[in-house]
Amino acid sequence: MTNRIYRIKKAERVGAVLVAAAFTGVLSALIADTLKVMTEHYEEMFFHQMHLNKYLVFALPLIGLSTIHILRKYLFRNKANKGIKEVLDTINKNDSTLPAYKIPSHYFNGFLTVIFGGSTGIEVSTVVATASVGALSSRKVNFLRKYRTDLVCAGLAAGVTALFNAPIAGFLFAFEVFTNRRSKLHTASVITAILASYLLTRFFFFKQIFSFQVSGWQQHALPYFILLGIVAGFYSVYLTRSVLFFKTYFGGIPKSYIKVILGALIISSLIFFFPSLYGEGYSGIKDLTKLTTQSAMLVMASLFMVLLLKPIITSVTLGAGGDGGVFAPSLFMGAFLGLIMATLLNHFFHLNVIPVNFMLIGMAAVLSGSIHAPLTAIFLVCAIADNYLLFVPIVIACLVAKVVAHFIFPHTVYTYKAVK
Known part of the structure; x- marks a missing residue:
């Protein structure tokens, strides 16, 4: 009973x-x-x-x-x-x-x-x-x-x-x-x-965030997916260290109004020259899908600068008191990184890789390296693409990026202070 x-x-x-x-x-x-x-x-x-x-x-x-x-x-x-x-x-x-x-x-x-x-x-x-x-x-x-x-x-x-x-x-x-x-x-x-x-x-409320036309992937591109994962791992560490540095820097400013004014000035100046840095950047990813290899080469310097500056402007936003994290920036930067790599491979080595594939794989790889959560990154980007055609290369790039990032710097922005 x-x-x-x-x-x-x-x-x-x-x-x-x-x-x-x-x-x-x-x-x-x-x-x-x-x-x-x-x-x-x-x-x-x-x-x-x-x-x-x-x-x-x-x-x-x-x-x-x-x-x-x-x-x-x-x-x-x-x-x-x-x-x-x-x-x-x-x-x-x-x-x-x-x-x-x-x-x-x-x-x-x-x-x-x-x-x-x-x-x-x-x-x-x-x-x-x-x-x-x-x-x-x-x-x-x-x-x-x-x-x-x-x-x-x-x-x-x-x-x-x-x-x-x-x-x-x-x-x-x-x-x-x-x-x-x-x-x-x-x-x-x-x-x-x-x-x-x-x-x-x-x-x-359903609305597809992005519209990627994915038809499959080429086996000859497999080594370059691994290379993309390695580069994404290094880049993820750059993002993490940038956020930690600027949070520490702004945390040392005693007056809140100085922190706000300085942060706003830096953010505004960077957006003035590179408008795609505005906000979460999803519109910038959509614009990337419209670029061909030839048009991407013409704006390559701009793409590189956005890739270099995005971690800085994200870090300043968070350091100056903005609310958010590295989730959306990782997806944004991964898309840029993937497009740049695909464009360079096609232009200089004539490999005919598919840029949109590299964009999606780059999104997943940078997110995996930034938050050390490859499984989350894999299934999130597959959901964004609304198919699993790139599942194998995404898995490979995410695992490589996570291993590389963890080897270089074994912390994320979430865990750094917790383990000090």
């Missing part, structure tokens, strides 16, 4: 956890999808206005960073957003949690950062906000507190699923980056949240 009562109570608790996970998935999808739609709309609007008046760029980043600073100081308890580290601390420290105000804080700060030109993306802002939804769910019922990690991971996985329409990538992101917990309930919670998020997004 006692065992039966215990089993009933256990089943009730499991059911309650899964209901909470489903609720977390729905709320996370609403947060991610509305933030994505709003950001895309206003980013395009301000970017268009900047084309009409190019000097407007010297006002937009200043407006964005200043507004974020004011909101942070007077509305969000004057606490800086630490991005993914906040989520890692919540999972790894029993006495730490994500307060409810982190949901609007990251939501609005991520939105303001990108639409006013901050060269990052809304992915990290979304992940922290949706992880906070999971943490909030775990506090609403006493016994759910012990399942906090499960619900936090459910929230962040649901957020990634909604942003990229990539449920497998959302699932793997939770396990690769945040926790290696393998309990059945934990897995069921994450899957439940992902399913709820995916269904809501698919039926009400």
Whole structure:
């Protein structure tokens, strides 16, 4: 009799956890999808206005960073957003949690950062906000507190699923980056949240981010995919070290207004000369798909400069108080890196490789090297491409990039301080 009562109570608790996970998935999808739609709309609007008046760029980043600073100081308890580290601390420290105000804080700060030109993306802002939804769910019922990690991971996985329409990538992101917990309930919670998020997004908010025409890949290009993975590994370390350097540099500036003005000036100046650095850069990736080998060679110097400057402007954006991370910049830079390599191989060595393939593989490889999560990168980019034709070369390049990046510098921007 006692065992039966215990089993009933256990089943009730499991059911309650899964209901909470489903609720977390729905709320996370609403947060991610509305933030994505709003950001895309206003980013395009301000970017268009900047084309009409190019000097407007010297006002937009200043407006964005200043507004974020004011909101942070007077509305969000004057606490800086630490991005993914906040989520890692919540999972790894029993006495730490994500307060409810982190949901609007990251939501609005991520939105303001990108639409006013901050060269990052809304992915990290979304992940922290949706992880906070999971943490909030775990506090609403006493016994759910012990399942906090499960619900936090459910929230962040649901957020990634909604942003990229990539449920497998959302699932793997939770396990690769945040926790290696393998309990059945934990897995069921994450899957439940992902399913709820995916269904809501698919039926009400679905929009393909990119349109890549992928027809297959050539076996003779395999060595060059490996080469792309090696270069991506080195480049990922450049991005990571750049972010760490500028965060330290701006962290040493005592006056917040100096930090905001200096950061806005650097961001504006770089965008003035290279407009594709504006915002998250997805429109720049779409423009790349229209380039032929000949036209790409004509603008090769510009492509190289964007590749060189993107980690700097991203790092300055984050150091000056912008909200975001390296997710979108990694995809952006990977596309540029892949196109540059394919163009050089075709122009100088007449190899006839397919540029769009190298762009997609480069996106995955740089993301893998930047966050040390090759499985997430593989399935995320396959979801972006909306097919798995490049699965084998993407796997190879991602694994190579991760190994190279980890060998050179065994930390990411998420874990560096945690392991010092």
